Amino acid sequence: MGALATAVRIRHDLHTRLLDARARTDEIFQLVREEALYDRPIAERHRIIFYLGHMEAFDWNLLAHRAFGLRSFQPGFDHLFAFGIDPVGAGLPTDTPADWPAREEVERYNQRLREELDHAIEHALTRPAEGHPHLLAMLEVAIEHRLMHAETLAYMLHRLPAKRKICGPERGALTAVRVKPRLVEIPAGSATLGLQRVTGDEFGWDNEIDAHEVDVAEFAIECYNVTNHEFLRFLQAGGYENRSLWREEAWAWKQKEGIEHPMFWRREGNLWVYRRMFGEIRLPLEWPVYVSQAEASAYAKWLGRKLPTEAQFHRAAYGTPGGRSERSYPWGEEAPSASRGNFDFQSWDPSPVGAHPEGASAFGVQDLVGNGWEWTRTKFAPFPGFAPMPFYPGYSANFFDGKHYVLKGGSPRTARCLLRRSFRNWFQPHYPYVYATFRCVED
């Protein structure tokens, strides 16, 4: 295939991926019952209707004028749906449903916007020599931004009462494997953080640049994620009432919000029940516990352990015992597939820990990618050589405030392209809604 034909094919692949990503976000809005579209399932975030417009307005604001010279046909909506809310410190939003446009208006905007963008993309893609020099990267940004929202929307809708949702297809639960919690020794070695470019065309967000090697001293890491069962023991031992286990601001947050157990749990008499995406079940003891970083840190401290650093996670997940070679995924070089872990929209809920032994790392550590993001104790900060993307300067830089922590790995609702080694997720430590679990280290 000639260079021109290859360039055209790459561009068509990008357009296909954008259409696939749209299908993912369309699918999630179909779960919302008509009467729930203006609900706000998470008090700190926008109402659901915002996200219906945001998916498209983001693409439009990114691409329309900059890449294609298109003129806005509804600038009011471009602005209204431009930005989400990062809930650090600020007060809760106070808007009412009446402040938002009717669903039909938003859908008309979305439809026209898609038609105009698709037409422009089709035109540009067959002419690789013309157009904006960053067009390919901008399309990757549009695709990954949308896929990230496919996940954040899922955990937002997780908070919506079951009767306000239309039940989607559910995978049967995987059988719990009997696993014994244990520590795995990881010898000292190096870890490469950030995106290593081989062809130069690989996409990564600004916070993944530049690749650099760090030395990691020997440490031991838990083979499996902390389960609901293990976390229940912490709770029963009074972990939520033991002030010495909590950082000062974490304790203040917990007291203020009245947090006494993981957000996905609910007490019913003497029983604990678990909020799945669609309905409740008895607390599944073998599933990884989903908690905030503050809760994860308190648990680790209770055991005299810590959360891993970002570099320790890398070493355990991608490193190898003999020497300096590293893997692209914990299991090796093969692309992610269902036998390796619970990711890429396979399920709405976690699997039991240890259910994917084929996804184990070279050291035998399991479930590092999939089944829940993993909290680290590393604050989200730029790598050496960081430069913001010119067409999305605030993507990462707005969060280098010392108030967010890095998460690695991926959840059942994380798209496969986001499972690359260098991808970094981040949240503030007092945000309990994320599909995020953890494991501890001794170092």
Ligand SMILES: [Fe+2]
């Ligand atoms: Fe967004």
